Amino acid sequence: MKLVYFAWVRERVGKAEEEIEPPASVRTVAELIRWLRGRGDEYAHAFEQAQSIRAAIDRSHVKPDAAIAGAREIAFFPPMTGG
Amino acid sequence: MKLVYFAWVRERVGKAEEEIEPPASVRTVAELIRWLRGRGDEYAHAFEQAQSIRAAIDRSHVKPDAAIAGAREIAFFPPMTGG
């Protein structure tokens, strides 16, 4: 599946998007965040405060307990500050 | 003192303004309205529903019990419908 990052999540991870294949045991957004943290210092830094991270699956906002099965694109970003 | 009329009060009275000298016994806006009603059919018609008439003394909104002593200009008009 494709991951996309925005704002300081993108800056900390060091890339705007990537393809990943998490193990089958990773079933929810919260589990995906935990798994990502183990991928390196930049991920550990980007995702250290899970409560400050928002997620979208296929361009719809989702909560941490949302299932990731079947997702084509999962986005991670800070709270929105538009307008 | 000068009386000025607006909207359907003006139309019913048949003039936009006039000078009057009410007797000293007419002390409030409500009393002035009662006195005006006795001046002719057009006034009786214009002021028949006192609760639909708003008044201003010297260009400030006032209530029916406001004293008219010292007033230079008293206005009568329907509820406002601007904006």
Next chain:
Amino acid sequence: MQPTIRLQREDFDAAAEAALLTRGRTDVGAVVTFAGVCRGAESGEPIAALTLEHYPGMAETEIARHVEEARTRWPLLGVTVIHRYGRIAPGENIVLVITASSHRQAAFAAAEFLMDYLKTRAPFWKQVEGKAGTAWIEAKDDDNAAAARWKKPAGDQAAE
């Protein structure tokens, strides 16, 4: 801040008025513009035009007083109120309120406050021209209810 308050027969240019409020300054974060437009029907009946009558002298003073009240209630950086009078055809502008502030909540609240005031307490009266002749528009209960939202607790209130 010097508010702009004008009563006039002629139309206004909302964009030009809004530009005046923000030109050359960088403290404004929010500009709310309300334009009231003459509709082609009133209570379901088509109309040919509205005629707006006002009380010259009192209207300016009363609007200015309410603009001052808005400025004490909200941190405004600019206010413009323009109200037309005379004959106005469907589709034409009637009234313009513009409020500028650092933040949107103040700008929105002040614009609504001023419009609720203009609808219910400013000395203007609307007459419609329809097929059956002319008729004065009656004050609306929901306009009065909207204006009552802004009433302050007793003791803190200017004489009405």
Next chain:
Amino acid sequence: MQPTIRLQREDFDAAAEAALLTRGRTDVGAVVTFAGVCRGAESGEPIAALTLEHYPGMAETEIARHVEEARTRWPLLGVTVIHRYGRIAPGENIVLVITASSHRQAAFAAAEFLMDYLKTRAPFWKQVEGKAGTAWIEAKDDDNAAAARWKKPAGDQAAE
């Protein structure tokens, strides 16, 4: 009614957009225009510019969904939402929301609803350029509180 929703780098012309909503029709009685402008300071510190990042694809879809929600809540005759992205200097426009309705209450409420939404839920992020480098603006509690006003109790579909 076909709403206008655009995300763009370039500036917008608020007056021209408002004119499009009312042109050739006489059922509109109220037009509310909100323009959000880049301020020259953030949290008391002067800034050189803002840079707005957005999530292409999601931003358009999400805004459109909220415009639809506004249309189910209020009797709107026209809606325009334009949000800029990229680098924006102090004094420049950031966002435009225009709502048209027969009556002012609907136009005001829908414009505030859409702005509260854009501030808190639309996928945009603001970065400031200041003397000390760049910093991402944090979400504000009072924006979240403003957005929470519009939450409906479960099962309650009453408009307004």
